[in-house]
Amino acid sequence: MNKYLLYPGCSMESSGRAYGDSIKAIVEPLDLDFEEINDWNCCGATEYLGINLIPAYSLIARNLALAAKQMNPVNGTGGTHTVVAPCSACYLNLAKADYYMQERPSLGAKVNEALNAGGLEYKAGTLDVRHLIDILVYDVGLEKIRSKVVHPLNGLKVVPYMGCMLPRPDYQHRWTDHEHPTELDDLLRALGADVIDYPLTTECCGGHMTQIGPETAFELIRRLISDADERGAHLMATVCPMCQMNIDAYQHETNQFFGTDYHMPVLFFTQLMGIAFGKHPDEVGIGLELVSARNALANIGIEVPVTQEPAAPRKKDEGLPMPRRWTKHEGKEAVR
Amino acid sequence: MTEQFEPTIIGFTCNWCSYRAADLAGTARMKYAPNVRLIRMMCSGRLDPTFVLRALSGGADGVMITGCHPGECHYIEQNYKALRRFILLRRVLAGLGIEPERVKLVWASAAEGVRFASETTAFVEEIRKLGPLNWGNQGKDERERMKDENSSFIIQPSSFEKEVTL
Amino acid sequence: MKPKFAMYWAASCGGCEIAVLNTHEKILDVDANFEVVFWPVAMDAKYKDVEAMEDGSILLTLFNGGIRNDENEHIARLLRQKSKILVSFGSCACEGCIPGLANLSPVGDIVQTAFNTITTDNPHEIYPQTTYDVPEGELHIPKLFSVLRPLDQVVDVDYYMPGCPPESHQIAAVIDLVIKVVKGEAQLPPKGSTIGAGDSTVCDECPRSRNVKLIKEFKRIQDIAPMDPTLCILEQGIPCNGPATRSGCNARCPQAGTQCIGCYGPAEGVMDYGARLITAFSSVIDATTPEEIEHILDGIPDPTGQVYRFNLAGSLLKASANAFKVKE
Amino acid sequence: MPQMTDERVRAGMNREEDLSLLNEVSMKTAGVSHLEMCIQCGTCGGSCPVAMDMEHTPRMLFAMLRAGMRDEVLRSNTPWLCVSCYHCVVRCPQEVHIADVMYTLKGMAIHAKLYTNATAPHFSQTFVDMVEAYGRSYEMGLATRHYLRHFPLRLPGMMPMGFGMITKGRMAVMPKRIKQMDQLTAILDRAKQLELNS
């Protein structure tokens, strides 16, 4: 049993309910033990930081302090020092607070002074803040995920959409690449899905701009769905409730604004995992999306995946060879 | 105390990097705290802990050791040897009740005049905060105080500091 | 008339006397060639008898023990005055030895520990007083100094004979030498010399072999079983003080399968013994990052005690900052 | 207007260069901002997904910070458009904490009341009010209050969406509240005090 402290985040119970439901559905087959942080509070999203600094970080740090207390083996439940946050914005806020409290000790001291007012304290660096997909890919492992697949997603054309706040700024160096990370691609491939190379995978969905500058947000949403559509995707898979909300709930308005007619369902990757693990669609929150995924999911199992043919020797007018793709694990020897 | 404490600090510099950095700070007329008096050595690897102990026991309030950045030693890797000695020395000093912060290791290349100047000033400030070490005079002050204490059966030695000459 | 001989113990354990007696029949040569005028452990004598002697009338005085109280200091000065040759005998007199480790603590704490701990039955919290009136008159006990000093920090010393205690064969050799000098058959070494020991360090006499291998971990001797009997102890990860400790004992401890603890003090010409050990230990560390170095050094739990076990009082810093501060 | 006789004012700058501005922003930013290291390469402006709507690219804003154009900087809509996507942050060759500087500028603009469009600051404030009241965000309350204030005309068009969200159970009608609200309030009160003092 792999134990983690769970910071669900506010949207998990509301706009991102499908995410919360589907996480619950996959926890058990993957032998994960998620213990919720008691009485956690909102991380402030991207709003609090713009108003003031110390209260914003104190708000975030209260959660870290609660988690650190809870994981303490003496007076808490112990067993882990890893906090898992499924929401990208929550993940970034928690991870960033932990990092900045170390990078600038004067900030750390002030935040702790504030926490003291509530009888709490947090020593930066105590916890390991990680995102759900990080846990699934690197702790659980693709092998195990693959072994749980009973209903492979063969034929479902998916664009993997990581969003921006997950792979960046990545102070802890958790991802393969902060421009074109492959974790989500790899995971969806493990489910059998037909993963489309999506150059916009870490582009922004508009964030809070849907609320304060809708025209800006619509343009960002349009870029994402039009490119996905262009590439023939059945649906988009996302890791973040904010992304899902923006692309799903504001797709109608975006279409109206541009006079377009896109129909691009967007599901949480955990929903797809649930489907692949043989869960009932209801159980993983299918149907909660405003842009219906029904037609998209109807494709599962219909098409046979195309296998790539080995490269033929170069003819007179054949293309030039491509360099190997960079991986961060590549040693210096590979430089030549 | 109205007058601010002016610490005396001995600095050991590497001929190839930090001594040249000090030269550069001079050429560029950078102003820094005047409390550090420098000794040139060929390499930070020449640093014998004896020198630090001698300086501290002889009236210095702090010791600054400077060498080339790790990996940039003009003698290839001798600054790593200085680093190892320095870390153990600080542990030993801590055991003797001397704040380890009184001995500092700074990496500064020949081009880093600015760094040399700012690190020097910063170190002087750190030592100023720690106050005088006053090692050579410890016994003397105590002796003065002990004269008034008649109840005690403890006394201070009368000839505490007998000069040691090499 | 036979030349006069004296031996005194100040702050010491008495082991040096045992070592003298351990020379067996050689002790008879002392008796045969000298008139023993003052040797509190072996014969009765009064300080006033010594005070009455002519200055320089004692040819040879072996002084062991450090200077911990005013009585020690008084006798040290007295014997200096009365002796032609004053030998700082044994580690305590030369460099403070184990009693010198008391220089890590304020003397008040030491007294407190001695007179008021769980193991001490002192219900009325009675502490010694330097003077005390009894019907018979006033009693005096010596006053403690705040720190212990080796002999040469108090008086001028002619020769040093290190060791805790000095090896008996070395004592015998020195006795032989002095007798020869008395008979006019030999010359005294120059004043200030260390006698009864080598100029090099324990490794010189140690038969173990060393391969210049660096180590990733310091261990304690009980952590290694069994220890390689032919390989350098330091190279096996045990902080052995041999490389920095004066030779002369025939590498007794390493030969017996344990690390040198440094009782013979620094080698010839060395200003600070601890500094030599700091460089010796840091030279075998296999690490380049501060974190890794710190981690390896965690294997030496008490670095100060390790490098100054016998030498603290005789070191450049002489004592800890604490010891200088008397508790009020 | 009399002040228009000043050439700097005519050029759209403060009357005097405020050379403390750069340092002030740097000090108020979380982490180490590296703001003084900017080489004006434009990586941030090139990376920004919303540059099309910005009055100044982030790079220009940093140049203006250096030039001490306090009012101009704090009036700029640029920080308010930042979507915190961190593209500029990871690409910046000088490791400037650009996104965090934007947060700082927003805070300073609110403090100086220099923003030109109140939508964004009001949204942030409304959000924060909800969090400070309940300890959790409250989407329904937020949406109603915010849209009524700033996008009343957009509301009818959004009704189907809002209705969908509620019927699908994706928007709670009542707010959730954390248990130890007083603890959170105490922490935030102290934090606000500290913020004022710094």
Added chain:
Amino acid sequence: MSDTRSNPVDKRSSPVEKKIERVGVYVCHCGSNIAGTVDVVDVAKWAGEKLKHQGVVVAREYKFMCSSLGQELIQKDIKELGLTRVVVAACSPHLHEKTFRTAAKNAGLNPYLVELASIREQVSWVHSDKTVATAKAKAVVAGAVSRVIENRPLDEIKVPINPNTLVVGGGIAGIQSALEIANAGFHVYLVEREPSIGGHMAQFDKTFPTLDCSACILTPRMVEAGTHPNITLLTWSDVVNVSGYVGNFHVTIKKKARFVNEELCTGCGICQEKCPKKVIDEVYEAGLGYRKAVYTPFAQAVPNFPVMDKENCTYFIKGTCKACEKFCPTGAIDFKQEDQLINVDVGNIVLATGYDLFDARRVSNYGYGRLPNVFTSLEFERLSNAAGPTSGNIVLRDGKTTPKNVGIIHCVGSRDKNFNNYCSVICCMQGLKFAHLVHERTGATVYNFYIDMRTAYKAYDEFYQRVLEEGTLFVRGKVAEVTNAARRESEKGKLIIQVEDTLAGKQRRIPVDMVILSSGLQPRYDAKEVGKMFGISCSTDGWFTEKHPKLDPVATMTEGIYIVGCAQGPKDIPSSVAQGAAASARVLDKILQKEVTLEPIKASVDHEKCSGCKVCNGMCPFNAIAFIEDDKVSDINPALCQGCGTCVAACPAGAISGTGFSDAQIIAQIDGLLLRNLEPA
């Protein structure tokens, strides 16, 4: 007992019999440079009084000590007052130590009995309060006086020089260096790790700013080096061991098996023609073309013998094939050939090991390795080279389409804290050259994206002007990303370069067909190990460190070892050639001197005190310390010793002493600086 050694000297209580030295102290005004901040008259007077008991017999101040009059002042005192030690309180020893030492030498005093007290760089120039500065100057002088008394006369050390030279690396810098020395009549071993000399320059088509054909100017040099009677060319070889010291290096070179007998091979090329195994050429063709398993990298290769690539040869993999052997007309193929170790003795070594190209795949937002039509600079060099895989046709990766729009991105991997912090020097000019070539060969619209245009040096900016004139468009801005995600119709099927045009203050998206990344240069992947083998250090960035960045740019801290070309840092061809020649001049200077003078700052072991604990054995990176098994003591070879003093500080027995910076000197200086040596009150 035999081991009861008594000894004559002890440090502890005996008053050491010291001869009182006669010290002269000279305080320099340096015009107002020192006198403006330090009361030099007071310092001299103070030294004369307070340090009198130390042996100061005269203390003077003078306007300019380094002037001939100032020097004569010292010389006169040495002769007339019988000075045995001299302290000059003036500038840094790095400036005038030699001046005053020579002056003393000419007056009959051993030069090493002179000490400089730096009261200019360390006092007057860095402090402003005159009282504080004067007090510090006094302490510095007191330190120098205490120290100089402990100085001992030293003699310079002379070592004979072997006239042979080793040059490592056969790029243009190494070739130049080897030719200069060989032409002067001395023997050179030129070692190259690839099958042919020529280096990166052999891969280029044109060179900036003159647009000379690279091969046309390089090939004659290569041939000259290959046939020169004074040059032993060892290609497909690595230096595996270096020992010794200046004048007397012993070098072991591994000549890798070529599997081609060089005596028999005529270089006809039939083996390559017949070899059935095609391999991507990652080195010479920068991964853009193919070669065979048995190959010469290019037609003009020197030497022209092929090498067999064992990893890819079918025979070595499967045990059958041997096509090359069957067709070789002279029977030169030898599958049994083995690596050979060659030992050579040389007096000097020139390192010309060059650079690696920054791996552009690391900048993932530029898409290299993901987007086919993004090319690196070296790929483009091959693409534009008439002898390259496309015969000089500039085409897309499909091998046939000519681009209509090309974007050239500068500073790829350079000037970026995420990658290399430094400027790679050549990329701006390289970008301009590419722009010109694209324009000339394809007529395409060319964009150059730059942060700062750096076209310093002769005729470089003129080239910039020329490229501007040709119509190349320049955008000032570091490119944010290259993407294939189109947002509008005109972008479809193109690579879009997204950038802030910082001069226009607007974000732009520029669709192009081809992107060329002007990748930076970085140190060879094995530079650290190579540096260690030759006993030289690398900077933080990884380039070899020169002795002095301005005044000694080709020498290193290790006497007799020189660095030239890009091994020392990014530079263009003219600078590399200049450095190659400069190092040769230094080498020839050494050879013609027949012997070399070394500073007498050396460590030595007192065998009486040495316990043979071997602690020092691991201390020396120059292998100067050896253990003498017979005597069970360590010993230091003075010729190898570089004088760092690490072993002196390390010896647990205090058995090692170092000249010039002895314990006694440093301890005395500490005491002096702490003013513990003043006249007792």
